[in-house]
Amino acid sequence: MEGHDRILQRYLKPDLLIIDDMGMKQLPKRSSEYLFEIIMRRNELKSTMMTSNRPLDDWGKLIGDVPCETAILDRFLHRSELFQLTGRSYC
Secondary structure: OHHHHHHHHHHHOOOEEEEEEEOOOOOOOOHHHHHHHHHHHHOOOOEEEEEEOOOHHHHHHHHOOHHHHHHHHHHHHOOOOOOOOOOOOOO
């Protein structure tokens, strides 16, 4: 558990946490629990930005846990700004 707390602190400490390309791959088992804990503990205390090329409706499958996905989105989207970009990708 000590290693878990040390890793968790790594994601809780920054004033701005950027999670880029959410949903490029399905999360490994139990990752949804860790993501939920990070979002929950940062909620309304620090800024978190997430990018994704997947619609929010697909996140339950990507996260692998629909109830956890609902809780993550509830906290993450509360008092958030959503920006939807369209057009060509320049990757």
